[in-house]
Amino acid sequence: MNEELIKDADAFYRLAEQKAAHYFESLYIDVMKKTYVSTLINDIQSWKHNHIRHYSLSSLFSRRKGKADSKGYHSYIKWLDYTGKLDNYLDRSISYIFMRDLGKTLESPDTKTRVQRVVDNLKNRLTQSIETDQGEKSDMFTMASLYRKAQEDGIESSFVWLLDKLKTVSSNIPEGMDAEHAQRKLIKIIAGVIMHQLEEMGDEVSSKERSHKLDVAIRLGYSYGLTYPFIDDLLDAKVLCPEEEEQYSDLIRTTLITGSVPELEEWTGSNGDLIRYIHSELREAFEYIKGHQGQDTIKSFLQQAYVFFNSQEVDRLKDLSNSNYTNEEIYIPVILKSSSSRLITRSIINTTEDEGFDSRTFYYGIYNQLADDFADMFDDMKDGAVTPYTYFIKYHDKRSDLINPFELYWTVISNLIHRVYNSDSKTCEVILDRAINGLKRFKERVGTEKYKEVMKLFASGNSNFNDLVQNMVRKADDVDFFDKLLRDHMITSLRNERKEQEEFLDTVEILRKDINSILNIPKDEKFSLSIKEPIVGAANYSLEGDGKRLRPIMTWVMGVKEYGLKESSIEPLLRSLEYMHTASLIFDDLPSQDNASTRRGRKTLHQVYNTAVAELTGLFLTQKAIEEQSCLENFDAKTVLKLIKYSAQMTGDMCKGQAIDLDSKGKQLTLQQLNMMCFYKTGKAFEASLIMPAILANAKESEIKALKKFAYHAGIAFQIKDDILDVEGDQSLLGKSPGKDAENNSSTFVTILGLDGARKEMWEHYCLAMEALQEVPLKITFLKHLLNYIVNRDY
Template sequence: MYRMNEELVKNADACYRLAEEKAADYFRVLYELVSQKTYVPALTKDFLSWKQNHIHHPSLLSFFNLGKGKPDSREYYNYIQWLDYTGKLGSYLERSISYIFMRDLGKPLDSTETMNRVRQAVDRIKNHLTTEREAKTGSFSMTGLYRWAQKEGVESTIIWLVEKLKTVSSNIPIGIDAEQAQRKLIKIIAGVLMQQVEEMSSEISTEERTQKLDKAIRLGLSYGLTYPYIDDLLDSDVLSTKEKNQYSDLIRTTLITGSVPLLGKWTGKNKELIRSIHSQLREAFEYIKVRQRPKFRSKFFEQAYVFFHSQEVDRVKDLSYGKYTNEELYIPIILKSSSSRLIARSVLSAPEDEGFDNRTFYYGIYNQLADDFADMFDDMKDGAVTPYTYYLTYHDKRSDLINPFELYWTVIYHLIHNVYHSDTKTSEVMLDRAINGLKRFKERIGTKKYNEVMKLFASGNLNFKRTIEKMVRKADDVDFFDKLLRDHIITILKSERKEQEEFLDTIKTVRHQINDILPIAIINDNTLVVEPIIDAANYSLKGDGKRLRPIVAWVMGVNEYGLKSSTIEPLLKSLEYMHTASLIFDDLPSQDNASIRRGRPTLHKMYNIAIAELTALFLTQKATEEQASLDQFDSKTVLKLIQYSAQMTAAMCKGQAMDLDSKGKPMTLDQLNLMCFNKTGIGFEASLIMPAILAQTNELEISALKKYAYHTGIAFQIKDDLLDVEGELFKLGKAIGKDAENKNSTFVSILGLEGARKAMWEHYCSAMEALQEVQLKTTFLKHLLNYIVNRDH
C-alpha cells in the first residue's frame, strides 16, 4: 500500500464528489425526460424530415448500375472507389468529418467557422483518398505515414513513435486483444493530434507548427499508453486480484500525488510485465507533467483522477448483485465517458473553453451507450456490468430499472434539441450515426437475434419502434468514415500479424533446408589426405548466418515464379558461398581485421590468413560450379545467369576496394551510397534477379526489383551502421564499434544518428514504393524490409 498525504486524498475525493454531483444533476435531467418519453414526438418529427435524404426509391439510373453494386462497407479501398464512382464520397466525408468535429473536438455544427473547417478537411481528405499514391500505398502503411511526416517536418518524431509502438506491441500479454489495444492507442494519438491542429492558427510559422505537431504526437502516445497498460490490463484476467489491487493503488497514488512511486516489492507472477509497464508509464507521465503549464496541471490531474476513479467504480461491479440503483449504473458512465475526451484536450494545456467542456460533458454518455449496445453480448459473456447487461439480467425482476435503449434515444433528443439548439445539421448527423449503429449491429448478430433484442429493448411507443425499424431496413447513406477506418485498421493489424508469423515461419523452415545443403563434401576417398580448405569452408558456412540471400532466392523462385525447389538448389548454394566468401575477405587483417563473425572466431583467427584467403577463393569457384550445374534450364538462360553473377562479383570487389581506400578518409554521401550498394545491395539484388532470370521475367519487373534491391541494400547497411553504435555484442555476433575504431566512414559518421535513421526510413519508403511496380504478391519482400529496419542484430 502506497502511503499518501491525507490532505491530498481529501482533495482528490472532494474533486470526485464535485464531478459526481454535476453528473447526478445531468442524470436527473435525463431521468425526467425518459420518464415522460419526451423524446418520442420530437424524434419522430425529426425522422420524418431526415428520411427524405435517406430513403430513396429506385431510379432508372440505378437499374442500369446494377452491375456496379455496392461493395461491403468494410472493404476499405473498394468502398472508397465505389463512393467516388457514385458521387457519394463528398457527402459521406462531410457527415463523417462533421461527426468527428462534434464528438472529438467538441465543436457546434451551427457555427459557420466549424462548417468551413469541415469543408476544408473534406476537400483535403477526398483529394488524398482519390490520388494514385493513396490507392497504391495506403494511408496506414509506414510509407504513407513517413511521407506525411516529411511534409510536416516530424520525421524524427514518427521514427520515435514507431519504436515506441513496437515496444508496446511486444509488451501486450496474452489475454488482451492486441489489435484492439493498438487501435485504441492509435486513435488516442490521432485524437490529441486533431486537438492540436484545431488549436493552431493558420498564420503559424512552419517551425512552430512542426514543434507543436511533435509535442502533440508525443503527448498522444504518453496519454494513450494508459489504455493498453491500465484500462485493458485491469479489465483482463492477466493480473490476479491481488495484483490488480496493487496496480490500481499505484495508479491512484500517482494521480493524487502527481508523482509516480517506485514499484517496490511486487508480489505476483507478472512482476516482469509490471516492471516494464511501470517504466514506460513513468516515462510517459513525466513527459506529460513537465510539458503541462502550471495553471493547467491541476485540471489535468483532476480530470485524470475522475476518469480513473469512475472506471474503478464501474470495474468492481458484480453482475450477480441485483440491487444497483439507476444512479449507480449511469453516473460513473457519465463521468468516465466525458472525462476521457476532456483529458485529450487538457493534456495539451489548451485554453479553457466553456462551450467545449459543456458539449463534451453532455455528449460522452451518448458514445458510451452506443458502444455498450454494440458490445452487450460480449460484455454479458465476460460478466461485465453495463446498463444493457444489467437490464438483460434484471428487467423482469426490477420494474424501476431504466431501459437503456430508451435512455439512449433520450440522450440523442437532449443533445439535438437542448444542447445543440435543434440545429438541422446536428440532427442529420446524429440520426445518421444512430441508424448506422443499429444497421451494423443487425448485420453482425443476424436478423433473428436482432429482432429479439429490439423486442426486449423497444420503448412502449409502438409507432416510434416502427419508425426506427423502417429506418434500419430502408435508410441508406448513413455509413461513416471513422467506422470504415476502424475496421480497416483492425484488418491491417491482424493481417500484418498473420503475415509476419508466416514470414518468420518461412525464414525458419527455408533456413533449415538451406543449412542442410550447404556443407561441401570431401570427394577424395584417401582418408590420409587432409582437406583443410574444405574444412575451413565448412567452418565458415556452419556459422550462425541469417541466410537471407538464399532464402529470398528460394521465395522468389518457388513461391513467386513457381520453380521447383530441387531445381534451384545449386543457385541457393551459390548465393551463400559467394556471400560467405565476401565475409571471409572482409574480415582479413588487410581489410577490416575482424575477430568475430557469426558469433564465432573469424576464419583467419581459427586457421590462418593464407587458409582464409584460399578458402574465400575456393568458395567463389564453388559458387560458379553450382550455377553451371543448373541443368533443368536451357543453356542460354544459365549463361545469362552466370554472366550476371560475374558482373555482380566484380561490382562487389569494386565496392570492397572503395571501402579499403576510404579508411581514415572522409567520404561524401554519394560515394558511401555507391560503395554500400556494391558491397551489400548487390547481394540482395542477385537473390532477386537470379531467380527472375531463370524464370525469364520481363525487363520492367527486373528493373523494379533492382530498384527495390538498391534501396533495401542501403537500408540494410545503414541499420548495420546504427547497430555498430547502439547494438549489443551478444545479439550482433560481432564486435561493436569496429567502424569507429577503424576510422571508417559510415552513415552515422556522415549524417549523425538522427540523420542516419531518417536516411534509412527514406530508403525503406523508396523500396516499398518500388514494390508497387512489381506484379507479384511481394508480401515476403515487404516483411523482409520490415525485418531489416527493425532487427536488433
C-alpha cells in the same frame, strides 16, 4: 501519502459525481415521461426525407447490382466518388468528428469553414489513388505513405520514434490481452490529440512551429494513449492476480493524487518483469505530459485524470452477480469516465477551450459510451463486465425499477440535439445518421434473428417510435461514416499484416532449415588420412554459423513462387549464393580488413584456424559458388552463361565496394559516396538474389529494371540498419560485438548523419524500395515483409 492531497482529490471527485448525478436525474425524468418519443419522431420524420429513396423497378435493380460493398475500402471510396456521394459522405463524417472529438458546434460559421477545408483535402487524397488506378498500392495509410506525409510536415523523427514505441508496446502486451486492439487504440488516441493540436494552431503558424507542435502532439498522444493498454485494458484483462491489481492500482492512484510517480517497490507477483517495463514507460509518459502543462493547468489535468481513473475503478469492481446496484450506481460512473476521457485529451495540449466546450463534452460523453456498450454487449456479457446493457439483460425481468439503457440512449440523443446543440439542423442530421448507422452495423454483425431478439428486449414501449426506428434501419441510405470504414480497414489491414508477417516468418524459418541442410560440402576423397586438408572443414565451419540465409531465401521465393521454377532445379543456385555471401564475410572479418573476433555467434574463421586458411577458404567458396552455377542443368546453356557472367560482375562489384570501405577508414565520406559503397557491398548481393532467378525465368527487361531498383534501396536500408545496430544493438542477438565500426574508424551512416539522421535515411530508402515494388508485375507480399523485416530487425 499526504492526507490533505487525498481529501482534495476525493472532494473534486465528489463534485464531479454530483454534477453527473444532476445530469442523470434530468435524463431519468425524461425517460420516465418519455418526452424523447414525440420529439424524435418529428426529427426522424423530417430526417428520413434525405435518406429514404424511391426507385422504379429498373433503377432499383441496377442500383442493387451496382452498389459497392462498404467492407471494401478502396472499391467503396471509388463507388462513392462515381455516384457523387463522396462529398456528403465525407462532410457528415468530418462534421461528426468535429462535434465528438473537438467539442465544436456545427452551427458555427468557423466550424463549417474548417470542416469544408478538411473534406476537400481528404477527398483529394482519397481520389488520387482512384485517378491513377493504383488501388491498394497507393493506400494513404501504408507505412510508406504515412512516412511521406510525415516528411511533408517535417516530423519524420517523430514518426520513426512512434513506430519504435508502438513496436515495443506491442511486443510487451502479455498473453490474455489483444496486441492489435492496443495498437489500434493507441493510434486512435494519438490521432485525436493531433486533431486537437491542428485545430488549436490553425493555418497561421510557420512550418517550423507547426512541425514542433505536431511533434509534441504525437508524443503527448502516445503518452496519454499508453494508459489504455497499460492501465485500463491491463486491469480489465485479469492478467494480474488480485494482489498485483491492488498494488498496481495504488501506484496509479498515488501518482494522480500527488502528481509524482512513486518508485516501484519489490514486486511479489509473477508479473514483475512486465510491471517494471510498464512502470518505466508510464513514468516517462507521465513526466512528458507534466512537462508540457503550465502551472495553472497541471492541477486541472490531474483532477480530470483522477476522475477518469476512479470512475473506471468503480465500474471495474462491480460484480454482475450483484443484483442490488441502483440506477445511479450503474450510470453515474459511465457519465464520469466518458466525459473526463475527452476533457483530458483536450487538456494535455494545454490549450484554451472554446466557450461551452466543457459543457458540451460533459453531456456528450455518455452518448458515445452507450453506443459503444450496445455494440459490445455480448462480448461484455461473456466477460462478466457490468455495463448498462449487460446489467439490464440479466435483471430486467427481476427489477422493474431498472432503466432501459436503450431508452436512455434515445433520451440522450434528444437532449443533445435540442438542449445542448439548440435544435441545430446539421447536428440533428449527423447524430441521427450515426444512431441509425450504429443499429445497421450491429444488425449486420449479429444477424437478423439475433437483432430482432435484442430489439424486442430493449423496445421502448412506444410502438410508433420502435416501428419508425426499425423502418429506418431497414430502408435508410447514406448513413455510413468514414471513421467506421477506416476503422474496419485498419482492423482488416492489421490482421492481414499479422497473418502475412506470420506466413513470412514461417516461410523464412522453413526455408532457412532447408537451405542449411544442403550447404555442407563433402570432403575431397583424393586426400588420404595422412594428409591434412583444412579448407573444406573451414568452409563448413563458416557455413554452419547461425546465418539468416536471406539471399538464398529471396531467390527460392522469387524462383519457385513467383516464376514457377522447379525447386530441385535451382538448388545449385541457392548454394552458390550462400557460398558467395559466406566468402565475403570471411574476407570482411580478416585482420587486414575489419579484424572481427565473432561472426554468427561464434569465433571468426581466422581465429579458429589462421589468416592464410581463412583467405584460401574465402577463395575456395567463391570458386565453389561458380561451380554450383555451372550445375544448373535444367536451363539452356546461353541462359546459364548469362547468369554466370552476371554473377562474376556482381562479385567484382562487391570487391570494389569492400575496397572503397577499407580505403575510407579514417576519412569522411559524402552521403553519395557512402550510398555507392553500401550498394556495392550489400545491395549488389540483394540484387543478385532477385535477378538471378529472373534471368533463369527469362523475365522482361522492364521487370528486371524494377527489381534492381528495389534491391538498390532495400540493400542500402539493410546496411543502414546494420550501422544503427552496431551502435545500439544487443551482442547476444547480433552474434558479433557491436561498436566495430567506431573501433575501425569506419565511415557509416551513423557517423555521417547521426543516429536520428541515419534512421531518416533508412526510412527514405524504405519508401523508395516500396515505391519501386509498384512497378513490379508480381505478387509483392514477400518482398514487402522482407523490407519490413530489414528495418525492424534486432540483429
